[in-house]
Amino acid sequence: MGARLEALPYRHVLTLPTEPSAVRTARQTAEQAMAEWGISLRHPTVGPALLILSELVTNSVRHAAALSPQMTVIYAAGADCLAFAVHDRHPHQPSLNTSVADTGTGAGGLGTVMELTLGLSGTAVVRADADGKGKSIWITLPL
Template sequence: MESRGSCPAHPASYEGVWRFTAPAVDVSVPRARHAVRDLLDRQGVPVQDDILQGLLLIVSELVTNAVRHAALLSPELAVEVAIDAEWVRVSVEDSHPYRPTALETDHARTGGRGLLLVREITAQAGGSCDVEHTAGGGKVVWAALPLKTQL
């Protein structure tokens, strides 16, 4: 069997892509976070605890944003978890066309900093994040983190 680049010839047993949908309501935030944690546990993903905690906070922030800002045009959201040998990527998709941006830090505000937090957690872990448009006119907000802390 031929190996391409740095991809192993045989994927690790925990690798794969999982997707689930949820209504765009508040209760979906903790449910999505628990579903992602349970998936990583079930699959035996060797993720470091600091990365796991950051990833779960990112899931909470992305689902919260979809619930708060997209529910009117997108009554359902989708969460996808993609895992390979070195990375885990979480994304939240909704049908709302608005492309959010990370807001500047404003210490007087008590909210509105979710994407800024996602960007900070991602950068500290050595990962990446972005927002992409979908073919159907909605968007996907995603973050990819290494399974191990980058030195």
Template sequence: MESRGGVPARPPAYEGVWRFTAPAVDVSVPQARHAVRDLLKRQGVPLQDDAVQGLLLIVSELVTNAVRHAALLSPEVAVEVAIGPEWIRVSVEDNHPYRPKALETDAGRTGGRGLLLVREITREAGGVCDVEHTATGGKIIWAALPLRPAPSPAPPAPPAIPSPSA
């Protein structure tokens, strides 16, 4: 953290950890996406629009997977958003023990590529993603992306200073 005159700088106002739960049903997918989008706006997280869209797609894919594949053993899913000064991490936790793997691309399949998509979006953004087991036997699937603030508009060029006439 930078400081001014030996006084530590305060952390950005957007930093923190937010967690919410939702039933493992289809309607929770858009609700989770909207909740994360609203959180980013409310907290003033400095993300470019394409990064926000990628992050929201990751949330949609992870919640969709939990709803489709874990609902039998996990009637509720938890979504967590953790924001630091240089990164943002989204995770989805359920109580199903199966640890999924990203599937290879298969042009003949119409589904089953959600985690592959999550991995690609994360990689392109310069982030990382993984799956972890919980102490209760479930799992957490997460993706962490670097925070790259939207570029500020370039300041206007200073006016030309006329040279003194001789």
């Protein structure tokens, strides 16, 4: 998974309203992009990747909509790597050092995102916007 994100040959960017329907649209767009890029939707990484993406978009809808009426989803891939990011203009940068057990709920949220990502030997990074008024959460997974 040594590929730098900038070097990934496939890329798609989607801007969506920060509302519940964005979750379905982001997921369907991911499925379509991966199919176009030759990534089998039956690949063992795809199901967990779609769940991670859905959780991140849901978090933006739930927590950022008041300050960020839109979000941007970035999809990227290469021969051995799948990456995506969800960007919104809410300044809060969540901690990614959490697990499902830490949330006290037993399911959902960033705990699930991190357990799935790390379970697939992937990486997760929060990147602040230059002005500090927004962030992107990037997930990179090996294929």
